[in-house]
Amino acid sequence: xxxxxxxxxxxxxxxxxxxxxxxxxxxxxxxxxxxxxxxxxxxxxxxxxxxxxxxxxxxxxxxxxxxxxxxxxxxxxxxxxxxxxxxxxxxxxxxxxxxxxxxxxxxxxxxxxxxxxxxxxxxxxxxxxxxxxxxxxxxxxxxxxxxxxxxxxxxxxxxxxxxxxxxxxxxxxxxxxxxxxxxxxxxxxxxxxxxxxxxxxxxxxxxxxxxxxxxxxxxxxxxxxxxxxxxxxxxxxxxxxxxxxxxxxxxxxxxxxxxxxxxxxxxxxxxxxxxxxxxxxxxxxxxxxxxxxxxxxxxxxxxxxxxxxxxxxxxxxxxxxxxxxxxxxxxxxxxxxxxxxxxxxxxxxxxxxxxxxxxxxxxxxxxxxxxxxxxxxxxxxxxxxxx
Numbered sequence: 083x084x085x086x087x088x089x090x091x092x093x094x095x096x097x098x099x100x101x102x103x104x105x106x107x108x109x110x111x112x113x114x115x116x117x118x119x120x121x122x123x124x125x126x127x128x129x130x131x132x133x134x135x136x137x138x139x140x141x142x143x144x145x146x147x148x149x150x151x152x153x154x155x156x157x158x159x160x161x162x163x164x165x166x167x168x169x170x171x172x173x174x175x176x177x178x179x180x181x182x183x184x185x186x187x188x189x190x191x192x193x194x195x196x197x198x199x200x201x202x203x204x205x206x207x208x209x210x211x212x213x214x215x216x217x218x219x220x221x222x223x224x225x226x227x228x229x230x231x232x233x234x235x236x237x238x239x240x241x242x243x244x245x246x247x248x249x250x251x252x253x254x255x256x257x258x259x260x261x262x263x264x265x266x267x268x269x270x271x272x273x274x275x276x277x278x279x280x281x282x283x284x285x286x287x288x289x290x291x292x293x294x295x296x297x298x299x300x301x302x303x304x305x306x307x308x309x310x311x312x313x314x315x316x317x318x319x320x321x322x323x324x325x326x327x328x329x330x331x332x333x334x335x336x337x338x339x340x341x342x343x344x345x346x347x348x349x350x351x352x353x354x355x356x357x358x359x360x361x362x363x364x365x366x367x368x369x370x371x372x373x374x375x376x377x378x379x380x381x382x383x384x385x386x387x388x389x390x391x392x393x394x395x396x397x398x399x400x401x402x403x404x405x406x407x408x409x410x411x412x413x414x415x416x417x418x419x420x421x422x423x424x425x426x427x428x429x430x431x432x433x434x435x436x437x438x439x440x441x442x443x444x445x446x447x448x449x450x451x452x453x454x455x456x457x458x459x460x461x462x463x464x465x466x467x468x469x
Contacts, residue, residue, distance in 0.1 A: 083199060083207060084120055085258065086157075086347070087332040088113070089128035089299030090316035092166065094141035097320060097378065098404040103144065105352040109317045110148050112349040117155045120333060120347075124199070125157050128299030128314065129164025129214055129262030131172060153183045160197050162211035163188040164262040164299055169213050187211025187260065190223050194241040196257075205254035205338035210242045212261040214300075235263060235285045243292065256340055259290065262299040268313060271302045273321035287311060295334060295341050303327045304346065317349060322380040322405065325355040353378055356400070359409070362389045366399055380405040387446075431463070432456040 091109075095102055117125065131145060152159050161184070163169040173188030180186070185197040187210070196208035215238060221229040226237040242259060249255045264270070264284045287307055290296040296311040302324060304315035314331045316324075328348055335343040356374035358365060359382040365371065379400045383392060388408055396403050428434045435455045436447045447455065 083123040083201065083336045085124045085126060085295075085334040085336055086116065086120070086122045087126045087128070087295075087297040087312065087314045087334065088317065089126075089262070089297070089314045090130045090164070090302055091127065092130055092133040092316060092318075092320060093145055094137045095133035095320055098322075100378070100402075100404060102318060102320075103140065105318055106144065108352045109349065110144070110151065113148070113317070114151045114155055116331070116333075116347055116349075117152060117157050122155075122157050122333070124209070125152055125159045126209070126258070126260055126297045127159065127161040128260045128297050129162050130166045130299060131161060131164070132167050134166060135168035135171065149179075149184050158183040158185065158197070158199075160185045160209050160211060160260065161187065162260040162262060162299070163213040165214040165216075167214070185209075185211075188213050190215075190220055190238075193238050194245040196242075196245065201254075201256060201336070201338040205256070206249070207256045207258065207336055208246065208249060209258045210245075210260065212238050212242075212259060212263075214262040231263065231283050232285045232289070235261070235289055239289055254338055256336055256338070257293045258295045258297060258334075258336075259293045260297045260299070261290075264300055265290070265298055265307055265311065265313075267307050268298075268301045269303055269305060271321055271327075272323040273302055273316075273319075294336075295344075297332075304330060304332070309344075310341070312344070319351065319355055322355055322357055322378075325357050325380075353402075356380070358382070358400075359384060361385045362392060362395060366395065371399075374400055377402065379403040380407075382407040382409050384409055384411045386410050390448075430459075432459045435459060 093106055116122065132141065149159060163172050169188040173186045176186035193210065193212055196210045199207040201207050215234045217229040217231055217234045220234050224234050224237040226233040246255060246257055265287050266284045267287055290311050294310065298311065298313045301313045302316040302320060304313060304327065306312045312332055315327065315329065317329055319327065319329065329351060330346055330348040333345050333347050334341050354377040356377040356379045358371065358374060358379060361384055365381065379402060381396060381400065381403055383389065387410065393403065393406050428437055432455050436452055439447050
């Protein structure tokens with residue numbers, strides 16, 4: 083059998099305020115193409131199908147379309163819920179959907195109940211889904227030894243091991259576990275929601291020992307933590323920190339003897355990402371940056387003072403500049419006054435306004451701006467006196 087490991091679709095998510103639904107439709111085109119060309123039998127989705135617990139109507143419609151296309155292409159789909167999903171809403175109709183090849187694992191009660199497929203006369207593939215486990219909510223139900231991510235994950239995996247021991251009494255069982263969690267050793271990015279403060283959300287990699295393959299979700303970069311424990315990553319970039327990541331999935335070849343082969347599947351990005359830095363004039367004139375004119379751009383300006391109309395001017399060449407930052411090189415290092423000190427040293431209200439302008443944008447008021455501020459302040463004071 084061929085199994086495709088995906089996760090973190092985040093349907094409905096925006097990218098720095100820009101909608102991604104069209105890009106997600108392209109991802110689904112690539113996904114269906116892979117399923118057909120590689121003759122995929124089962125598609126795994128290890129959590130975060132949606133980006134929020136209450137997805138918009140058009141987002142739900144897109145997910146419905148995805149399930150229809152994948153099952154028509156001949157694949158079963160096994161889905162577990164992530165920390166962005168509403169487990170209850172995602173799991174609605176699960177018993178009915180399973181008859182059509184869509185298997186949802188969003189409930190604690192179903193952790194030890196696998197989706198099974200025959201691998202021959204005396205062998206089967208058992209796929210277990212562990213939904214995202216919020217420790218304080220599920221610890222009691224799982225009878226966990228404590229309310230930490232490690233404790234509840236261990237308790238959930240113990241349920242799976244108990245079922246596996248029973249099944250392996252009379253047959254060969256190849257085991258795959260889906261889990262939405264932060265496994266120790268994984269590399270995160272800026273687009274993931276923290277599971278806990280201070281790294282307490284991570285679980286030891288050793289918890290997943292003994293399974294033929296662990297298909298993890300939550301981290302958005304595709305990565306291998308061990309031969310049998312991997313993250314597929316998100317199919318699209320959801321932050322500029324993912325600029326150097328190759329998006330795709332893992333394709334597994336499974337036989338009665340276990341997981342025989344694992345290889346990466348690549349999906350081209352609908353839009354390139356560009357992380358650029360330099361002075362405004364340099365960025366506007368460099369010929370080697372022509373490719374970035376059609377990319378989503380994160381630009382850091384290094385001018386010693388913030389240029390006027392910086393975003394407006396940048397967008398004449400890089401129209402999809404979504405993030406603009408400033409890191410001046412060789413700026414005024416002599417003026418170390420705090421904002422409070424500047425206020426205290428101001429001679430009048432116009433100076434206070436000019437000091438605020440300099441503080442928030444990193445550039446002093448021009449003579450024209452200074453004159454405008456002074457005339458405005460004088461007019462306001464004159465009006466106040468008349469009243």
